Amino acid sequence: MYKAPRGTFDILPQEQAYWKYVEGKVAFLCQLYGYQPLSTPIFEDSELFTHAVAGGTDLVDKEMYTFEDRKGQKLALRAEGTAPVCRAYLEHGLFNLAQPVKLYYIGPAFRYERPQAGRYRQHHQFGFEAIGSADPALDAEVIEMAQRFFFSLGLSQFSINLNSIGCKLCQPKYVEALQEHYSDYTEQLCPDCKVRLVRNPLRLLDCKKASCQKIAETAPKTVNYLCPECQAHFQSVQKYLGALGITFQLNHRLVRGLDYYTRTVFEIEPQEEGTQQSALGGGGRYDNLIEELGGKPTPAVGFAAGIERLILNLKRQKIAVPSLPTPAAFIACLGEEAKIEAAKLASALRKNGIAVIEATGDKSLKAQLRQANALGAIYTIIIGKQEMENRTIILRDMRNGEQKAIPQTEIITALKQGETA
RNA sequence: GUGAGCGUAGCCCAGUGGUUAAGGCGCCAGGUUGUGGCCCUGGAGAUCGUGGGUUCAAAUCCCACCGUUCACCCCA
Structure with a gap:
């Protein structure tokens, strides 16, 4: 008997009510905020992801589904949603439209990991991206939109974590300070963190090991190393969030796992009794990515959420969804x-x-x-x-x-x- | 990649060495020779994950493999 491959699953008719519910909320929300739908291929040039997300991240180093087609072209199943959107933005000259261009997508993403609750090899992401503006008001709007999305689904048990990780100018200085701080403790670091120290220092901050956490607690904070522009931007984002009545927690250890982020980063995490600390969604600014992919310098900000995790939480919180129509x-x-x-x-x-x-x-x-x-x-x-x-x-x-x-x-x-x- | 738990009908599961492997849900049929949901009765459906071993005897004990779940890691 054939079975669905490990980490994948069929969505049977009885389960579809949840999916239609979420999809409906997504379409409504995006309409409300002026985001237009964009569909991108299920596979891309594998370089798109390695370039955008960068080495040193688990996603690129060990989780991509890459393959060669019959002509030896190196391809990868869609590993995340933002890079393909940026590629489409550049490929179709969307920079000629009035900026910022607001786009959203909903579709599968693939990561080779060991499956567990809320984690699959094929999962579905909903995300939206606003490309072409550096306005901090837009960061706040994106965060507000993410919050409204969860509220509209009926989810309320979550918190918003916020941080700023600076830009090309100030981040290197911070990383230097971070490495210096950690160099005093090299011997006490877990094996993973020893690698991070060299390859991806920012990620040192969110190591979950108790011994490493202790070192992270006393580590320098990104916000203290921001250049004046980033500092002003971050202040402004918070001012707008305050004006919109959004409650959030500053989290100096929040850095995100993908390398393209700059300045604002945020994550939505469920705050329930359970141990489950997997993010419901996250996002941030990625002001260098479009340029990295061959475009002109173009600031952008976005957000993505995992549909399976949303549905998992809908069920945990016993939120009823409308049933599918029955025959007349x-x-x-x-x-x-x-x-x-x-x-x-x-x-x-x-x-x-x-x-x-x-x-x-x-x-x-x-x-x-x-x-x-x-x-x-x-x-x-x-x-x-x-x-x-x-x-x-x-x-x-x-x-x-x-x-x-x-x-x-x-x-x-x-x-x-x-x-x- | 690391660790732990679990694999018995489509689903949930009882059964810890000894007759035809039990029950619930679901499915099919009958109880009304043209009437659903509740109830009653009956029926179909199981290579007990796979392979090997121990034993007179294995779903049950041992080993390996496979699958799966959960956690770590990482992230959605």
């Missing part, structure tokens, strides 16, 4: 001739936009009604010998069991009335 009618029939009549009727109803399901096989009426019930049909239409003779049908309301015989010609109007009733 089920057509039951008895006898060969009635079955032909049923097929004609089903076709006519569908032509009028009424969702119907026909009985198949030749089950007993009891079995057919059982099926109508299981399908959640609002009405069952019954056609038997007697109805064939009278040119009528029986219309049974499954909600209360009331039924009546009506002329076949009146069925469409009857059902349309019933739908609004």
Whole structure:
């Protein structure tokens, strides 16, 4: 027997209500804030990701799904959402539109990791990106939008962590100070952090090991090394957030795992009893990325959330989602001739936009009604010998069991009335 | 990549060495020879993850492999 590959899963019909719910909220929210949908391919030049996200990150070093096509072209399954959006922005000259350009996407991303709760090899991300403005008001708007997104889903048990990690000018100085601080403790560092110290020093800060945490606590803070411009930007972001009534926590250890971030970084994490400390979503500014990918210097800011984790939290917080629509009618029939009549009727109803399901096989009426019930049909239409003779049908309301015989010609109007009733 | 737990019908699971592997959900059928949901009755459905070993005897004990879950790591 074949199985879905490790870390992937089928989303069965019974589960789809959650997905449709989230997708609906996404579309509404993005419309509200002026973001337009963008779909990008499921695979890209693998260099797009290695260049954008950069080495030293786990994503690029050990989690990418890369492969060669038949001509030896090096490709990678979409590892994250931002780089492809930037690529599309450049490729299609979207910098010619009024700036900032606001785009959103929703789709799968792939990472080779060992699966566990809320972590998969194929997961789905929703994200939005505002490209072409350095205005701190936009950072605040993005954060507010992220918050509104969670609220609109019904989620409230989360907190917003905020930090600024500076720019090309000030970050190197900070990194130097950080390395200097850590160099006093080299012997006490965990093996991972010894590597980080050289390859990706910022990530030293969020090591979870107790021994490393102690060192991180006394480490210099990014905010104390910001250049005047970054300092002003960060202050302004906080001022706007205050004006918007957004509560957030400054977290000096928040650095994010992808290297393209500059200045503002933020993360949404659930604050529930459980141990689960995986981020629900995160984002920040990436003012150098477009330039890195071959464009003109173009500031940008964005956010992404994982759909599976959202749904996990919807379930944990017992948030009910609307169920998928059920058919308006089920057509039951008895006898060969009635079955032909049923097929004609089903076709006519569908032509009028009424969702119907026909009985198949030749089950007993009891079995057919059982099926109508299981399908959640609002009405069952019954056609038997007697109805064939009278040119009528029986219309049974499954909600209360009331039924009546009506002329076949009146069925469409009857059902349309019933739908609004 | 590291560590731990778990693999018995579509799903949840009982069963810790000895007759035909139990139950619940779901499915199918009957109880009304043309009427669902509740109830009652019956039925179908299991190479007990795979391979090897111990034993007179293994779902049960041992080993390996595979799968899966959770945690670390990392992130969505």
